[in-house]
Amino acid sequence: MADDPLSTTFAALADPTRRAILARLAEGAATVKELSAPFAMSGPAVSKHLRVLERAGLVVRGRDAQWRPCTLDATPLREVAEWTDGYRRFWDDSHRRLDAYLERMKEQEDDH
Amino acid sequence: MADDPLSTTFAALADPTRRAILARLAEGAATVKELSAPFAMSGPAVSKHLRVLERAGLVVRGRDAQWRPCTLDATPLREVAEWTDGYRRFWDDSHRRLDAYLERMKEQEDDH
């Protein structure tokens, strides 16, 4: 995996377990134990997933006695949304119609 | 890497070379040779990247004599955009204000 921020974010999101963790954290902070609960997977495995999310800046781990409360930080997703938006015209029908319109305008220009 | 569609798409996007290929294809179809040109990397390496993009459904490879013209198919990005949008309220200020407003409304309800 490349180490530029966008690649790191995309790589972190390329796993259903990690996306489920983010979905859970969207409802509020949670401990590692609480996050592991839904998964048929050992503690260390979840811990590794959290580390990937943390390195991507999507999760922040605090500390409260023996608990490590995790919170969501969605700011890296903003870049993802912006990147994806650059391709919106390739699937969004309304944008496609605008493109076609601009294309016709351009052809008219060329006819002059 | 998990094999669900969204994970496959995210994994395909987690590489700057592959995103550069998509950016190039956004300007129109291109042969494998044309796509390799900007990269200091062997042909087979680019071919592998194309296979990853193809498996993710982001690129379609046709054939025209000895050329394999590649075209962009952005439909998998729609799911990416929709998934990401579910977290927009966590970084978008306008949404954050709307959330705060709805929260106040909810508290008023609770006071009744």
Added chain:
DNA sequence: TCTCTACCTAACCACTTGGTTATCTAACCG
């Protein structure tokens, strides 16, 4: 037919990933 070009597959390499179990630290609780 002979050659060149475009592209693919195969085999190999170093490194990463996603999981495991076993072991360690740190904090609470009796």
Added chain:
DNA sequence: CGGTTAGATAACCAAGTGGTTAGGTAGAGA
């Protein structure tokens, strides 16, 4: 103090990734 709980780390393993070189296939063209 001793036991329990939350969690991290280490060591290991199978599989995947991103690159390489070497060699093969298919079509264009002299």
